[in-house]
Amino acid sequence: MTYDSIIIGAGLSGLAAGIRLAYYGKRVCILERHTTIGGLNSFYRLRGRNHDVGLHAITNYSPPGGKRGPLNKILRQLRFSWEDFDLSPQFGSSVVFPGHTLRFNNEFAYFEAEIAAQFPSQIDGFRRLVAEIDSHNIGDLGQTWISARARMAEHISDPLLINMLLCPLMFYGSPSEHDMDFNQFVIMFRSIYQEGFARPYKGVRLILKNLVKKFKSLGGELKLRAGVQQLVTDGKHVSGVVLDDGQVLEAKNVLSSAGSAETLQLCGADVPVDDRFTPGEISFVETISVLDQQPAEFGHDETIVFYNDSEDFYYEQSKNPVDVRSGIICSPNNFQYDQPLEEGSIRITALANPGYWMNLPEDEYIEAKKYWYDQILESSLRFIPDFRPHVIDVDTFTPRTIKKFTGHINGCVYGAPRKILDGTTPFDNLFLCGTDQGFLGIIGSMLSGISIANLHLLNAK
Amino acid sequence: MAPEQIRSVILDILSRIAPDEDLSDLDDSVPFREQMELDSMDFLDIVMELRKLYRVQIPEEDYGELVTMDSTVTYLTPLLKDAESTV
Numbered sequence: 001m002t003y004d005s006i007i008i009g010a011g012l013s014g015l016a017a018g019i020r021l022a023y024y025g026k027r028v029c030i031l032e033r034h035t036t037i038g039g040l041n042s043f044y045r046l047r048g049r050n051h052d053v054g055l056h057a058i059t060n061y062s063p064p065g066g067k068r069g070p071l072n073k074i075l076r077q078l079r080f081s082w083e084d085f086d087l088s089p090q091f092g093s094s095v096v097f098p099g100h101t102l103r104f105n106n107e108f109a110y111f112e113a114e115i116a117a118q119f120p121s122q123i124d125g126f127r128r129l130v131a132e133i134d135s136h137n138i139g140d141l142g143q144t145w146i147s148a149r150a151r152m153a154e155h156i157s158d159p160l161l162i163n164m165l166l167c168p169l170m171f172y173g174s175p176s177e178h179d180m181d182f183n184q185f186v187i188m189f190r191s192i193y194q195e196g197f198a199r200p201y202k203g204v205r206l207i208l209k210n211l212v213k214k215f216k217s218l219g220g221e222l223k224l225r226a227g228v229q230q231l232v233t234d235g236k237h238v239s240g241v242v243l244d245d246g247q248v249l250e251a252k253n254v255l256s257s258a259g260s261a262e263t264l265q266l267c268g269a270d271v272p273v274d275d276r277f278t279p280g281e282i283s284f285v286e287t288i289s290v291l292d293q294q295p296a297e298f299g300h301d302e303t304i305v306f307y308n309d310s311e312d313f314y315y316e317q318s319k320n321p322v323d324v325r326s327g328i329i330c331s332p333n334n335f336q337y338d339q340p341l342e343e344g345s346i347r348i349t350a351l352a353n354p355g356y357w358m359n360l361p362e363d364e365y366i367e368a369k370k371y372w373y374d375q376i377l378e379s380s381l382r383f384i385p386d387f388r389p390h391v392i393d394v395d396t397f398t399p400r401t402i403k404k405f406t407g408h409i410n411g412c413v414y415g416a417p418r419k420i421l422d423g424t425t426p427f428d429n430l431f432l433c434g435t436d437q438g439f440l441g442i443i444g445s446m447l448s449g450i451s452i453a454n455l456h457l458l459n460a461k
Numbered sequence: 462m463a464p465e466q467i468r469s470v471i472l473d474i475l476s477r478i479a480p481d482e483d484l485s486d487l488d489d490s491v492p493f494r495e496q497m498e499l500d501s502m503d504f505l506d507i508v509m510e511l512r513k514l515y516r517v518q519i520p521e522e523d524y525g526e527l528v529t530m531d532s533t534v535t536y537l538t539p540l541l542k543d544a545e546s547t548v
Contacts, residue, residue: 024513067498076503081480
């Protein structure tokens with residue numbers, strides 16, 4: 001038996017692609033090495049509590065009844081209704097640098113007014129930048145890397161404002177250090193500042209479970225604990241995959257969400273060198289603190305705080321195990337739910353050094369997680385009331401955790417610096433979706449799977 | 462299928478693509494794109510749904526015929542005259 005398509009990875013992009021293919025009658029099988037679905041945006045249970053792996057907030061918010069933007073696009077393409085994602089919008093978030101706090105919510109005019117009030121000499125330039133963003137076509141799959149910093153500097157002369165604008169966009173999606181590709185910048189700017197944050201009451205598992213339910217109802221096959229150890233190729237064409245247990249599955253084409261370098265590694269040693277397929281180096285440590293009260297009770301009602309303690313912003317692979325100069329404070333409680341979440345929690349994320357975390361012996365690793373948990377919290381207390389007396393449970397994950405459960409080299413959550421926008425590889429029937437294709441975030445990753453399935457696997461045209 | 466039935470088929474496809482959309486006040490003479498903000502991805506979906514349901518092939522150069530409900534029904538009437546409605 002030969003599948004029409006095999007999809008590697010049961011994350012958001014693979015599941016979304018699978019739904020498209022199964023909906024149009026293709027025989028499709030999704031293979032996932034891990035014991036559960038989700039990939040970089042998975043979920044887990046620890047000491048009786050549910051946690052999301054990566055989710056702080058879902059970007060690209062659109063209110064019910066909306067028609068435009070990526071969220072509505074994927075709802076249509078996957079035949080979901082708005083209620084299926086159960087999105088509650090954020091309270092409000094901020095970017096905090098020394099001497100300046102820029103607040104934003106899901107109304108872009110509010111953010112614009114903040115910039116006008118705090119950077120009056122820059123507001124005209126900011127509006128010109130926004131006009132450029134509005135007219136940019138992110139769907140042009142042939143475009144090459146352009147420096148976002150250079151584009152911003154054409155309109156904005158204050159480097160502090162440039163850094164403050166970039167900070168959330170880089171933290172939530174930049175695979176490259178110091179600068180972003182302008183196309184990625186536009187995607188992120190729209191998804192965070194112009195559309196905004198929301199979260200399902202039950203977290204990312206609600207969306208994942210709805211995706212799986214739909215995929216299976218359309219006849220799709222999902223195999224967990226089914227890692228792909230090798231792609232069967234003749235150097236030009238892929239005929240199937242070899243699973244970790246030696247089983248061979250055949251397919252007319254393969255769509256991989258494993259990452260670009262990771263996918264080529266599966267093709268064996270004789271793959272031509274291609275510098276587009278270079279893995280990224282940016283990864284993070286994240287602390288999760290479960291609290292005995294809601295954050296609002298100790299005076300913290302912001303959804304996400306992006307902080308940085310100097311005017312310069314160093315978005316780079318950390319030289320120390322963790323870079324505590326900057327970070328992200330997320331409170332999953334601070335969204336406009338109908339009822340409060342059962343427990344309070346605070347998640348803090350900071351740039352990390354993947355090599356340090358990968359190479360630690362197991363006993364030192366546990367100790368290092370504890371040590372850096374304390375350092376991260378101490379650093380964050382400059383931007384949030386001291387919540388440490390309320391902490392009743394803790395979990396910390398590192399680049400090592402991400403590598404272990406997702407297979408992404410260096411534990412890179414945002415993948416490779418060079419995106420493969422058209423999803424093609426050196427093999428004529430092997431395609432890429434997910435992080436290394438180039439749409440970002442929860443909604444973006446689904447859009448990635450949909451776009452590549454439409455473009456290459458559905459013979460739509 | 463008669464033109465009336467073809468209209469129902471298109472409405473059914475649209476309601477699958479955009480389940481939250483109220484299609485009861487759809488104006489048959491105004492472009493879908495304007496009324497529902499459909500984009501090229503959505504038009505491809507209409508084409509693919511028709512192919513899935515009725516094995517009708519719509520060449521890319523004819524996509525322009527699917528602008529409004531009126532033009533779509535007119536275009537599809539000869540192509541679907543022998544097809545049985547699934548709605």
